[in-house]
Structure formats: C-alpha cells, structure tokens
Amino acid sequence: MFAHKYKAKMTKCKDKPHPLGIFRYCPVCGSPNFVTNNEKSKRCADCGFVYFFNPSGATVAVIVNERDELLVVRRAKEPAKGTLDLPGGFLDCAETAEEGVAREVFEETGLEVEQCDYLFSIPNIYPYSGLDVHTMDLFFLCRVKGTQEAKAMDDAESLAWIPWEQIMPQEFGLLSVRKGVIRLKMMWTNKK
Ligand SMILES: [Zn+2]
Numbered sequence: 001m002f003a004h005k006y007k008a009k010m011t012k013c014k015d016k017p018h019p020l021g022i023f024r025y026c027p028v029c030g031s032p033n034f035v036t037n038n039e040k041s042k043r044c045a046d047c048g049f050v051y052f053f054n055p056s057g058a059t060v061a062v063i064v065n066e067r068d069e070l071l072v073v074r075r076a077k078e079p080a081k082g083t084l085d086l087p088g089g090f091l092d093c094a095e096t097a098e099e100g101v102a103r104e105v106f107e108e109t110g111l112e113v114e115q116c117d118y119l120f121s122i123p124n125i126y127p128y129s130g131l132d133v134h135t136m137d138l139f140f141l142c143r144v145k146g147t148q149e150a151k152a153m154d155d156a157e158s159l160a161w162i163p164w165e166q167i168m169p170q171e172f173g174l175l176s177v178r179k180g181v182i183r184l185k186m187m188w189t190n191k192k
Contacts, residue, residue: 018042019053022131027051055123055136057091059101060177062119062139062184063111065147069163070184073108073156075173079127082157083173086180089155090135101140108156111144120183124176137176139184164188 018036026034026044037043041052063071075085087108091100102113119139126133152159167185172178 019132019134020051023051053134055134057097057100058089058124058126058135058137059091059097059104060086060088060137060139060180061101061105061113061116061142062086063105063109063142063144063147065161067161067163068188069161070167071109071147071150071159072162072167073152073159076155076157080173084171085156085174086172086177087156088137097138098140101138101142105142105144107154108152109150109159110153111147111150113142113144115143116140120180122176122179124174126174135176137180139180 019040020036020042023042024034025032026047026049028049029044029047031044031046033045034042035045037050040054041050043050061071065071071087072084073087075081075083087105088101089104089107091097092103095103097118098116101116105111105113117140119141121136121138124135124137126135147161150159150161164185167181169178169181169185172181
C-alpha cells in the first residue's frame with residue numbers, strides 16, 4: 001500500500017520543476033553538465049558526483065501552561081512574516097531533535113525545556129532564497145520551567161498564551177504548523 005502511494009507521488013512530481021533546478025553547476029568540479037539523475041537527485045556527467053535532495057529536519061514546540069493555554073509566537077521574518085507560529089526551527093547538524101527543539105524554544109522565548117515528548121510529524125515546503133526547502137517538521141509536547149517568564153526573542157516578534165477554544169488555525173501562516181494546530185486542537189478537545 002505504501003509503495004503504491006509513493007509511486008503516485010513521484011508521478012505527480014514529474015510535472016513540477018526539478019527540486020534541484022536552481023543548482024546548475026556541479027558543486028565539486030564546477031561543470032555545467034550537472035544533470036537530472038532521477039526525481040530526487042542530480043549527477044555530474046563529468047566527475048560523477050551525485051547529490052540527493054532530502055527533507056531538512058525541523059522541530060515545532062507545543063507548550064501549554066497551567067491554565068491550558070497554548071504558547072504562540074508571531075513570525076518576525078519571511079516566509080509568512082507577521083502570521084502566527086509555534087516556537088521551533090531547523091535542526092543543526094549532529095544535535096538530536098530533542099536538543100534542537102529545546103534550543104529553539106530557548107532562543108525564541110527564553111524558556112527552559114525540562115521534558116519533551118514526540119507527538120507526530122508533518123512535511124512542509126519552506127520557500128527561502130528562491131529555493132523550496134522541503135522540511136520534515138517534528139512536533140514535540142514540551143514541558144517548560146516558569147511559563148510566566150516567556151519573552152519574545154530572535155525569530156519571534158511577540159508571543160501570547162491563547163486558550164485552545166480561541167485558537168484559529170487559519171491565522172498560522174506555515175501550512176504544516178496550521179495542519180498541526182488543527183490536529184492538536186482536536187486532541188485537546190477530545191481530552192476534555
Ligand atoms: Zn563534477
């Protein structure tokens with residue numbers, strides 16, 4: 001069943017420009033003969049170098065306070081600048097996803113993550129610098145120290161604690177986060 005689904009997705013991709021379309025030269029030898037190898041990779045016809053396009057790992061933090069309110073941030077930067085978001089961001093090389101989500105929460109809110117538990121993942125496309133960066137967003141439920149200490153920093157322009165019933169998924173600009181918020185809201189509603 002999974003193989004069938006995968007094939008359907010690959011066929012659909014054929015109508016779209018190649019994800020590595022803006023990479024015109026081989027990054028190893030500089031040859032312009034850097035050609036499509038398959039739907040996910042390009043190959044240098046001169047030196048044989050092959051580069052695969054895989055999703056970048058990213059994290060999303062779900063932080064709820066003692067009043068059952070969700071911590072949301074307003075995006076300070078493009079893409080989707082000015083829309084609502086959840087704290088999080090790209091993983092650094094060689095850190096665990098748990099370390100990555102704690103680092104991003106600290107950078108954006110000043111809060112220290114004491115414990116985090118993996119919830120689910122949603123793929124996303126993040127347009128940046130003319131490249132559609134494909135991401136795999138990993139959602140974590142994070143328990144933090146001293147929720148009242150939260151302050152907006154870095155990629156967060158401002159932040160707010162919002163009760164679940166007042167959360168409007170359409171106000172979240174990044175598609176994966178919007179889908180995640182819909183799913184989370186349903187999880188919280190069913191828990192009651
Ligand atoms: Zn080459």
